[in-house]
Amino acid sequence: MKYRLTCVKVFGPSTDYRDVRKAAYQEYLVTNDFNVARLPSHLSVNAGAALGVAFISALLALGISLGLNFANVKEGPVGPDLWTVARESGRELIPDDIQDEVYEASSNTGRAALQLAKSSGLKVIAVADVVRHGSSLLDLGADLLVDRQDPSRAVEIIRSVTKGRLRFALDTVGKETASYLQEALQRANEGGGGQAHLVGLMGLPQTRLPSIKYHSIPIKIFHHAPFVGERAVSWLEELLVAKTLRPPEVAIAEGGLEGINRALDRLRDGSISGKRLVVPIEHSVHKTAAVSNGITNGVGDLTAPIGSIEYADKLNSEPSRIKFAYWVPNVSGGLVISKIKQRTKWDLDSNAGYAQTAERYGFEYALTQIRFMAGYGADNQHESVSFSQAILHHTERLIVMAALLPGPWNPAVAAKQIASIDNYSKGRIAVNVVSGWFKQEFTSIGQWWLDHAERYRRSREFIACLKGIWTEDQFTFKGDFYQFHDYPLKPKPVSKPGRPWPEIFQGGNSIDARENAAAGSDYYFMNGNTLEGFQTQIADVKERAKQHGREGQVKFAVNGFIIARETEGEAIRVLQEIQGKANKEAVEAFGEAVKNAGASTANKAGMWANSKFDDLVQYNDGFKTKLIGTPEQIVDRILLIKSLGVDILLVAFLHYDDDIRQFGEEVLSRVRELEAQGRGKDEAFEIRLTGDVYRARPKDVES
Numbered sequence: 001m002k003y004r005l006t007c008v009k010v011f012g013p014s015t016d017y018r019d020v021r022k023a024a025y026q027e028y029l030v031t032n033d034f035n036v037a038r039l040p041s042h043l044s045v046n047a048g049a050a051l052g053v054a055f056i057s058a059l060l061a062l063g064i065s066l067g068l069n070f071a072n073v074k075e076g077p078v079g080p081d082l083w084t085v086a087r088e089s090g091r092e093l094i095p096d097d098i099q100d101e102v103y104e105a106s107s108n109t110g111r112a113a114l115q116l117a118k119s120s121g122l123k124v125i126a127v128a129d130v131v132r133h134g135s136s137l138l139d140l141g142a143d144l145l146v147d148r149q150d151p152s153r154a155v156e157i158i159r160s161v162t163k164g165r166l167r168f169a170l171d172t173v174g175k176e177t178a179s180y181l182q183e184a185l186q187r188a189n190e191g192g193g194g195q196a197h198l199v200g201l202m203g204l205p206q207t208r209l210p211s212i213k214y215h216s217i218p219i220k221i222f223h224h225a226p227f228v229g230e231r232a233v234s235w236l237e238e239l240l241v242a243k244t245l246r247p248p249e250v251a252i253a254e255g256g257l258e259g260i261n262r263a264l265d266r267l268r269d270g271s272i273s274g275k276r277l278v279v280p281i282e283h284s285v286h287k288t289a290a291v292s293n294g295i296t297n298g299v300g301d302l303t304a305p306i307g308s309i310e311y312a313d314k315l316n317s318e319p320s321r322i323k324f325a326y327w328v329p330n331v332s333g334g335l336v337i338s339k340i341k342q343r344t345k346w347d348l349d350s351n352a353g354y355a356q357t358a359e360r361y362g363f364e365y366a367l368t369q370i371r372f373m374a375g376y377g378a379d380n381q382h383e384s385v386s387f388s389q390a391i392l393h394h395t396e397r398l399i400v401m402a403a404l405l406p407g408p409w410n411p412a413v414a415a416k417q418i419a420s421i422d423n424y425s426k427g428r429i430a431v432n433v434v435s436g437w438f439k440q441e442f443t444s445i446g447q448w449w450l451d452h453a454e455r456y457r458r459s460r461e462f463i464a465c466l467k468g469i470w471t472e473d474q475f476t477f478k479g480d481f482y483q484f485h486d487y488p489l490k491p492k493p494v495s496k497p498g499r500p501w502p503e504i505f506q507g508g509n510s511i512d513a514r515e516n517a518a519a520g521s522d523y524y525f526m527n528g529n530t531l532e533g534f535q536t537q538i539a540d541v542k543e544r545a546k547q548h549g550r551e552g553q554v555k556f557a558v559n560g561f562i563i564a565r566e567t568e569g570e571a572i573r574v575l576q577e578i579q580g581k582a583n584k585e586a587v588e589a590f591g592e593a594v595k596n597a598g599a600s601t602a603n604k605a606g607m608w609a610n611s612k613f614d615d616l617v618q619y620n621d622g623f624k625t626k627l628i629g630t631p632e633q634i635v636d637r638i639l640l641i642k643s644l645g646v647d648i649l650l651v652a653f654l655h656y657d658d659d660i661r662q663f664g665e666e667v668l669s670r671v672r673e674l675e676a677q678g679r680g681k682d683e684a685f686e687i688r689l690t691g692d693v694y695r696a697r698p699k700d701v702e703s
Contacts, residue, residue, distance in 0.1 A: 012036045013052025013233075014224070034226045035316035037233040042632070043247065044665055045306075050108075050248045050276035051236075054253070056222050057201060058113035059232055061170055065199050065215040070235070073119045076244035079230040086221060103313050108248040108276055109201060110172045114140050115245055125161065127154055127177075139247065139567045148161045151180045158184045167196045175203040184210050200690035217533045251505045252661055253279040259606055290456050306665070307360045309396055316382060322642040322680065324668055325365030325401070325557070325659065326358055328653040330387045335561070335652035337617050340581045343655035348378065348387070352394040354656050359398040361553035361664025362672070366391065367505075369652060372441050385417050392425040401505055402431040404456050407447045410481055411465035419470060427494035429574045430467070430503040432525070435513075457481075463520040464505055470501040495523055503556065517554055518544030518673050523648065525557045525676055526623025531644075531687070531694035534558070538645050551647035556639055561622030562663055568629040578654065626693050631666040638671055639680040640690045 012031035039048040062068040063082030070079025110126070120139040127141040128134065144161060146154045158166060162193050169185055171178040180202045186209055198204065199215045208214060221231050239245035253263030263277055316323075327335055328351060334342035345351075355366060369382035370390045388402040399569035402421075404414050414431070421429045435455040436442060439442035442449045450458065461479040463663050468475045470493050474486040493502050506516055507525025514537070517524035524541050526534065538556055544552045565571040617623070625641070627634050639651060653659035671680075680686065 010050040034230040077238035111176040134208035147609030251275040327648040329380040332380040343657040367401040406462040415469040422493040430504040538646040555647040559620040563628040640678040640686040643683040643686040
């Protein structure tokens with residue numbers, strides 16, 4: 001007899017806390033077969049870890065404690081009538097207080113209850129911290145938000161809105177908040193409209209009122225009554241497959257079990273709010289955890305712990321992959337010119353942590369910024385080359401691009417610095433040659449401020465000098481800006497196959513910038529743009545490179561800003577908040593300073609020439625790349641960008657403390673999975689699938 005073994009990801013909600021065999025933090029868990037649910041391929045293991053108890057608690061509170069019949073759902077898969085099922089299969093497990101009514105939501109269990117209640121056609125009032133969680137609760141379908149900051153005021157609002165018709169409430173916080181809900185129910189019930197019902201997950205008021213019926217949750221019926229447990233997890237599977245139930249947002253506790261206390265501190269200080277804390281268990285050196293993370297044939301069997309160097313190596317094993325880079329926040333103020341709160345730090349210790357996380361989740365490059373003085377809110381600036389060297393010291397695979405500014409830097413000094421660091425890091429340094437846009441930055445340190453064409457001509461000589469110094473035994477150069485006479489640099493940079501010198505990046509939209517890329521750069525950086533704008537730039541630089549005898553030698557990179565949220569609406573609201581809280585003076589000063597880099601060029605197509613105020617809030621037009629939406633939408637857009645001929649995507653985030661890892665788990669790994677299936681190669685297909693979001697509107701083409 002032949003057997004076929006099918007491997008799937010499963011999770012078992014742990015409600016039987018008294019049985020230590022079913023507790024958390026064990027490599028192998030004991031659970032009932034009727035309590036196990038399969039996890040759909042589009043959800044990560046971390047998302048599954050956050051699902052179980054919240055959903056089951058909400059389901060039992062509504063379905064048994066308050067008797068909501070999920071067989072009457074209005075949208076999505078039809079669910080069970082748990083009250084009837086429970087009476088038939090486990091009545092001795094049901095507390096005497098259970099009757100048949102329903103209402104309200106808050107926290108992660110509340111979010112699940114909100115979705116279940118809405119699927120059954122109920123109206124829901126959510127009492128919450130509206131500033132922090134209002135947008136996500138509205139996305140889940142809440143009919144009304146009431147801010148919890150003033151509980152007495154919240155009671156008055158609920159009473160006014162419901163006009164005495166409130167009968168059912170669900171509290172997920174504790175006795176104090178349950179008491180306020182009790183007050184709202186009591187006042188609504190003063191008109192004699194019938195008995196009210198209150199469910200308390202975390203406790204009920206000590207003082208009970210005769211007009212209110214109080215309920216607890218029969219949690220043990222889930223793991224004691226097979227028919228109830230099986231019906232619950234079967235419906236959960238159907239809801240997840242149909243994507244009609246959104247799992248909680250998760251926050252990852254770094255460092256396995258040893259990192260739990262640090263993660264709890266983040267809960268206490270409020271940096272994690274409205275999320276489930278997930279603790280990936282790091283295996284010891286002599287153990288290897290087999291994980292799939294949705295990555296299948298074509299990438300290799302990822303039998304390495306997620307978030308490890310081995311995992312990243314296998315994740316990035318396909319030669320034709322698009323590579324990922326991130327902006328290093330080595331200047332203060334984050335990566336947006338906004339007064340919005342950013343969980344992004346600019347010190348070395350924080351950046352070392354960002355770099356280690358990035359390279360373990362699949363990032364291959366990082367770009368440090370060069371600033372000699374404050375500009376557009378960056379009041380403090382660490383120097384780029386030394387900062388790059390420090391990051392390299394803390395990492396194993398990451399290639400760091402150090403920004404160099406011709407004028408302040410002489411190519412002799414730059415070539416010597418980079419060659420030495422390249423030897424220290426075993427070939428992991430690269431350079432990004434920037435021609436400059438900030439006039440005061442030059443004049444303040446006694447440098448000549450050249451016009452646009454001359455700055456780019458100097459940069460072209462600078463690049464030629466770097467390459468010559470790094471490759472020739474005796475370098476001689478007679479240019480308008482630099483001269484060398486039989487200069488011998490030793491040691492040379494590390495020479496690798498396909499990399500005769502540290503990679504040279506350079507960007508800009510102008511004709512001067514494109515000519516520099518075509519003549520000498522390894523990578524040409526592009527700002528965010530329209531579909532037509534990207535296509536025009538890439539085609540133009542390729543043709544110019546061909547004319548310089550460098551056909552196929554110039555690769556392409558694009559800048560983008562990532563806002564990945566559970567819904568597109570939530571992501572757009574974050575974008576609107578960033579732009580709405582823009583540092584107006586700094587943005588306008590930035591816009592004024594870059595005019596010379598854009599509008600002053602001969603063809604009026606330089607950097608920022610067509611950028612509006614909202615675009616400039618994220619320098620290098622990162623919002624225009626439109627990597628703002630759900631992880632699934634962002635993945636599709638990245639594959640479209642790849643299909644256009646882009647080799648590296650350079651990204652920035654609002655909250656580096658959390659977003660690098662989230663991007664690695666939810667976006668980068670999914671890109672790799674779809675690349676293995678052939679996505680990202682057929683430009684026409686990707687444009688048909690996703691291209692409309694990048695289409696140029698009238699007067700919006702930037703070529």
